Amino acid sequence: MSEFDYDLFVIGAGSGGVRAARIAASHGAKVAIAEEYRYGGTCVIRGCVPKKLFVYASQFSEAFEDAEGFGWSVGERTFSWQTLMAAKDKEIERLEGIYRTNLERHNVETFDTRAVVEDAHTVRLLSTRQTITARTILIAVGASPNVDTAIPGHEHAITSNEAFQLEELPGSVLVLGGGYIAVEFAGIFNGMGAETHLMYRRDTILRGFDNELRSAVQEEIVKKGINLITEDVVTAIVKRDDGKLEVTSEQGRTLVVDQVMYAIGRDAHTKGLGLDKAGVEMRANGEIIVDAESRSSVPSIYAVGDVTGRAALTPVAIREGHAFADSTFGGKPWTVDHSLIATAVFSQPELGTVGLTEEQALEVSPNLDIYSTRFRPMKNTLAGRDERMMMKIIVNADTDKVLGVHVMGPDAGELAQILGITLQMGATKADFDRTIAVHPTAAEELVTMREPSRRIRA
Known part of the structure; x- marks a missing residue:
């Protein structure tokens, strides 16, 4: 026993x-x-x-x-x-x-x-x-x-936990943060018709992702109508007699909204x-x-x-x-490799990524070939929508090994899952080049980019 x-x-x-x-x-x-x-x-x-x-x-x-x-x-x-x-x-x-x-x-x-x-x-x-x-x-x-408990009135704010239990859709909302949860919820509220503000303390959202893709996502969410406020933080939240929340910021802004949502990390x-x-x-x-x-x-x-x-x-x-x-x-010892994880941000537009960012790749190899393209996908032409799609492949110029692939646009997360398999197998740019394209698709751009848009050499 x-x-x-x-x-x-x-x-x-x-x-x-x-x-x-x-x-x-x-x-x-x-x-x-x-x-x-x-x-x-x-x-x-x-x-x-x-x-x-x-x-x-x-x-x-x-x-x-x-x-x-x-x-x-x-x-x-x-x-x-x-x-x-x-x-x-x-x-x-x-x-x-x-x-x-x-x-x-x-x-x-x-x-x-x-x-x-x-x-x-x-x-x-x-x-x-x-x-x-x-x-x-x-x-x-x-x-x-997390909630910034040092801010007066923080108790009036919600987090993602409470957002899933709201009794009604707020007419206006201020989302605090610039990570994937903040950006995703800003897109959700905006798409549902709420007046949406997103405030972030840095200059570009989605810290930790590839800088070029971060800027592209930021540009697109602004085009969709989200009021993006960067390099600013909330200093106080006051609940008014009419139930609305009056928010003041370090840069002197004042916003009046129905809800304030913290998404500043966990x-x-x-x-x-x-x-x-x-x-x-x-x-x-x-x-x-x-x-x-x-x-x-x-x-x-x-x-x-x-x-x-x-x-x-x-x-x-x-x-x-x-x-x-x-x-x-089970007597079957193995460990998880955390070095190559495909992931997606369900922002609008969506972001799918696997492997190294350009900034991380430069720490691995001083010689890189960067393949990138930005275009309006076919569906948006008849729809009359100006939303762009972006794809970026980062290649070690010395070995031809693909170090990272980043996609912004519809179904980017689905693409990241498949791309994760190719990078896990050690795919080279030559492997991408000899793969026949599926036409007409947006994904064919991944195998038809022949010339680097930029070359980085030590």
């Missing part, structure tokens, strides 16, 4: 925690999992999934306009926020049920309560005060959105989790420091997903959870 109640106890039933629990159980481990809110985590409940549904909804406003250029006569159009919310809630409920069913099918015991760490092998369930022992503990609690959701008591080393923002095997400074405690600060992406958390379970319970 084991000296522990479970072989594995997982705290957090998001994508990473659920994958780890299921795989560990499939290897014969006795597994339990605790979740304080809803199964599915940030991605399913209040992140990727509802956000993408909102993006789809917001794009119909332009789709109706574009249809007229193709001969369709579209009648009076109305939008019901309540209908969208009800449909969204129904889909999330369905997905949460799938997560629970998959755990049950693998004989993972579930606890619907917050769990905290007592020591290297013990957790405590807050709802019952029950203590449970486990040979191994996995922390997969994700991250939470911190690991580890506060009050008891990890310090167990001796787990963490960064100042609460992120758990782990090695390549996802092991913390305490040998029996592991962590995967956003809580580690490695790469805050759902598919990464899933891979990390799977690798942990295979390695720890």
